[in-house]
Amino acid sequence: MTGAMLKIGVPSKGRLMEKTFDWFGARGVTMQRTGNEREYSGAVDGIEGVELVLLSAGEIPRELAAGRIHLGVTGSDLVRDKLADWPRQVAELAQLGFGHADLVIAVPACWIDVDTLDDLDAAAAAFRRAHGHRLRIATKYHRLVRDFLTENGVADYQLVDSQGATEGTVKNLTAEAIADITSSGETLRANHLKILSDGLVHQSQAVLFRSLAADWTGAEAVTLARLCDRLGLAAA
Amino acid sequence: MTTFGTTPDKAAIRAEAEALFAAFRATGAVPVEADILQPAETLLDLYGEDIRARAYVTADPLRGEMMLRPDFTVPVVQAHMAHGAEPARYCYMGEVFRKQEHAGPRASEYMQVGFELFDREAPEKADAEVFALIQQMLAPLRLRPATGDIGILMAAVRGLSTTDRRKAALLRHIWRPRRFRALLDRFSGRAPMPPARAALLDRLAADSAEALMRAAGPVIGLRSAGDIAARAASLIEDARTPPIAAPEAALLYDLLSLQAPAEAALSHLRGITPMLPAIAPAVDRFAARLQALAYRGVDITHLPFEASHGRTSLEYYDGFVFSFHAADPDLPPVAAGGRYDALTAVLGQGRSIPAVGGVIRPGLVARLKGGRG
Numbered sequence: 001m002t003g004a005m006l007k008i009g010v011p012s013k014g015r016l017m018e019k020t021f022d023w024f025g026a027r028g029v030t031m032q033r034t035g036n037e038r039e040y041s042g043a044v045d046g047i048e049g050v051e052l053v054l055l056s057a058g059e060i061p062r063e064l065a066a067g068r069i070h071l072g073v074t075g076s077d078l079v080r081d082k083l084a085d086w087p088r089q090v091a092e093l094a095q096l097g098f099g100h101a102d103l104v105i106a107v108p109a110c111w112i113d114v115d116t117l118d119d120l121d122a123a124a125a126a127f128r129r130a131h132g133h134r135l136r137i138a139t140k141y142h143r144l145v146r147d148f149l150t151e152n153g154v155a156d157y158q159l160v161d162s163q164g165a166t167e168g169t170v171k172n173l174t175a176e177a178i179a180d181i182t183s184s185g186e187t188l189r190a191n192h193l194k195i196l197s198d199g200l201v202h203q204s205q206a207v208l209f210r211s212l213a214a215d216w217t218g219a220e221a222v223t224l225a226r227l228c229d230r231l232g233l234a235a236a
Numbered sequence: 237m238t239t240f241g242t243t244p245d246k247a248a249i250r251a252e253a254e255a256l257f258a259a260f261r262a263t264g265a266v267p268v269e270a271d272i273l274q275p276a277e278t279l280l281d282l283y284g285e286d287i288r289a290r291a292y293v294t295a296d297p298l299r300g301e302m303m304l305r306p307d308f309t310v311p312v313v314q315a316h317m318a319h320g321a322e323p324a325r326y327c328y329m330g331e332v333f334r335k336q337e338h339a340g341p342r343a344s345e346y347m348q349v350g351f352e353l354f355d356r357e358a359p360e361k362a363d364a365e366v367f368a369l370i371q372q373m374l375a376p377l378r379l380r381p382a383t384g385d386i387g388i389l390m391a392a393v394r395g396l397s398t399t400d401r402r403k404a405a406l407l408r409h410i411w412r413p414r415r416f417r418a419l420l421d422r423f424s425g426r427a428p429m430p431p432a433r434a435a436l437l438d439r440l441a442a443d444s445a446e447a448l449m450r451a452a453g454p455v456i457g458l459r460s461a462g463d464i465a466a467r468a469a470s471l472i473e474d475a476r477t478p479p480i481a482a483p484e485a486a487l488l489y490d491l492l493s494l495q496a497p498a499e500a501a502l503s504h505l506r507g508i509t510p511m512l513p514a515i516a517p518a519v520d521r522f523a524a525r526l527q528a529l530a531y532r533g534v535d536i537t538h539l540p541f542e543a544s545h546g547r548t549s550l551e552y553y554d555g556f557v558f559s560f561h562a563a564d565p566d567l568p569p570v571a572a573g574g575r576y577d578a579l580t581a582v583l584g585q586g587r588s589i590p591a592v593g594g595v596i597r598p599g600l601v602a603r604l605k606g607g608r609g
Contacts, residue, residue, distance in 0.1 A: 109453035153415025
């Protein structure tokens, strides 16, 4: 039976999981965690042939690309950043309307001379001349940020990896600027950073993706059609 | 590695590479080898972060970040600068590695056979030698040549009647057509000043940069209050700078879109030189190059020329640039090259030498010879 199951990957904890359960629940598909509180297993009611796989949101893009899950809920930012040429690997079935966050470029608020990418580029050139190395931008979204800066003709910068507490890197002298996710801008302000007026890299939200690499040759395709019908989505 | 139905096998490509390599050696070029693992820092400092999207980066436990060589030019220049005699002709053959971010027919690992010429005496003759040699070697494939000259664009920018700061900004982005265009539009008054810039200038008129900084927040990070104040001062200076005069800007726009057979392009350039006298030496070099090309049997009456050709490739060409293309527009150039004098200065730590070179992709040559192109 498991061989013909349609596997759907859902974030394994936190608000993203709860909101995902709510979204499906409102459409008659009940998802819940099973077993004890610490066990990552789940069940789906209201539709036959669907198996719930609880995963870290950051791993869902990779699992979709590999075709190990048929559907997955994760942030649009993670899919764009982790998958090269993402439209060839996954298709968007539905934008879920929650998990909103903006990926933005931010610089110290005291940089009165920098408001746009054009300013950032000029400041980077001068910084490199004065300090002997390229202006460092801390981020964990390497592909999205690099593509954005290339597209906008910004040069003389380097990306440095920051997997957490990115807003603190400027004060700690490990970066001169940052590119990070923000929803209210509160943490940025608290760390004396401001967003560039044209520094919006990507507006992210939770999206239900379909893997293009998964096995759709058997009962999974029929299950998908039924699921889409139940969720009120155009079958993809 | 991705393979494709129409790709010739590796043995056929290697045989083709050996033949091309032998042809380069027959001119007296000295064969050189280069490490596959190159220090990432050198390449990143030269090309910027963009190279990360195009080259494979790996970590060496002792030497730090390394890259699988994305081309031979940098290691060959370094070897020459370290212990080469002059003039020198080098040739090389081997794999290069280019990460592909988009699915498609572009290979991520392919052979290159190249030729580099270091010569102080007659750069235009050297340009012609490299171009004619590669054209001759590829003649049976009936490829379409394309040529350009970034030196003319650079001379035109250097000759503008405006501040050194504006010229430096334009030169820095000469390889990024979109940003270059945006800067030129602003410096020539075609695009308005961004509102935030205007507001800042108003505030700087009323208050010192230091006072504005204090009001904005604590100074954090390596970019110092001095750095910020210096740029604020340069913005004030720039705002007082009159726009680049309309006729001068118009000539530069005209130059950016110049596209004509080489001989006709030369006449056009001669025609605008009196209005843009700074380009005269570059135009003379262009004329000398055409003469040298004609001497080597290149048909300069029909040779295509585009002033902007080569502006989007890796940013080190600063003079003559060329490429050879198959009929299929989806194929990358079969051969490409150009002059890179400034690169030798960057890598030579104070020393430099005029240099020109080009590479051929034997994989494409084999494919086209197989009638599958």
